[in-house]
Amino acid sequence: xxxxxxxSIGCIVRLSPEKGLGxxxxxxxxxxxxxxxLSLHIYGHGTYKEYYEELVRCLGIADSxxxxxxxxxxxxxxxxxxxxKIFIQPSLFESIPNALLELILRKRMVVATNVGxxxxxxxxNSGFLIESGSTxxxxxxxxxxxxxxxxxxxxxxxxxxxxxxxxxxxxNIEAVCNVFSEYSK
Numbered sequence: 171x172x173x174x175x176x177x178s179i180g181c182i183v184r185l186s187p188e189k190g191l192g193x194x195x196x197x198x199x200x201x202x203x204x205x206x207x208l209s210l211h212i213y214g215h216g217t218y219k220e221y222y223e224e225l226v227r228c229l230g231i232a233d234s235x236x237x238x239x240x241x242x243x244x245x246x247x248x249x250x251x252x253x254x255k256i257f258i259q260p261s262l263f264e265s266i267p268n269a270l271l272e273l274i275l276r277k278r279m280v281v282a283t284n285v286g287x288x289x290x291x292x293x294x295n296s297g298f299l300i301e302s303g304s305t306x307x308x309x310x311x312x313x314x315x316x317x318x319x320x321x322x323x324x325x326x327x328x329x330x331x332x333x334x335x336x337x338x339x340x341x342n343i344e345a346v347c348n349v350f351s352e353y354s355k
Contacts, residue, residue, distance in 0.1 A: 178209045180254035181314070182269040183261075185216030190260035190302060191281065192225065197308035199229045206234075213238045213250055251276040256315060261285055262302045281311045320345055 184190045188291070198210055198271075212235065219237065221252070226235045241250055257273050259282040266287035271281055280297035282288050297314050298315070301309040 177207060178211060178254050180211050180213065180250060180257045182213045182250065182257065183259070184275075185218045185222055187218065188262050189214050190262045191217075191218075192221055193305050194258060194260040194301060194308055195222065195225055195229060195235070196305035197312065198235065199231050200305070200309045201312055201316075202231055202234050204313070205268075208234060208316075210235045211238050211254065212236065213241055215240050217267065225242075227329065247263075247272045247276070251278055255279055256281065258308065259288070260302070260308060260311070264288055268289060279315070279316070281308070296338070 181191070181194060182285065185191065194210075200301060210231075218306065223237065226232050226246050241247065251273060259267060259270050261267070264283070264286040270282060270288065271291060274291060274297070280292060280296060281300060282292050283297055283302035284299045285302050289299060297303045298311050300311050328354065
């Protein structure tokens with residue numbers, strides 16, 4: 171796993187208002203003023219795609235935001251995870267998003283909102299929790315990662331090498347799978 175420059179950020183999200191993408195895009199405008207060489211890659215689809223594309227144009231960030239569309243379930247996540255070291259999940263409300271679980275298990279650094287079941291799978295040792303609905307919180311989290319790139323790289327390496335407690339959540343995931351297995355009989 172290359173720990174070079176943190177030059178692109180991924181976001182796997184349904185293109186709908188409850189997923190908080192508008193807040194991420196607002197924060198991205200601020201980030202672009204300080205880090206003009208970054209790019210944001212949004213994976214997903216939804217009925218609000220045209221709205222978000224127009225918002226990106228209006229905010230003047232179209233050169234740095236790419237709508238990547240959907241990916242092949244199960245196998246496509248590997249390709250996406252290999253493209254980015256950092257992922258952001260800006261949901262306003264959520265249960266436990268599968269994409270987030272998949273990224274954590276692939277040892278990616280994640281910034282996610284403190285909603286629903288997300289705090290059960292993210293800790294300071296495996297990613298960054300932020301409050302939902304706040305462009306400022308998204309901006310500050312990303313800026314901290316980028317301003318402290320050396321520390322962020324080390325945290326990402328620690329997560330990747332398993333020296334941070336990312337796998338303590340494997341038991342939670344296993345428990346959820348056991349519940350599904352028990353009730354699907």
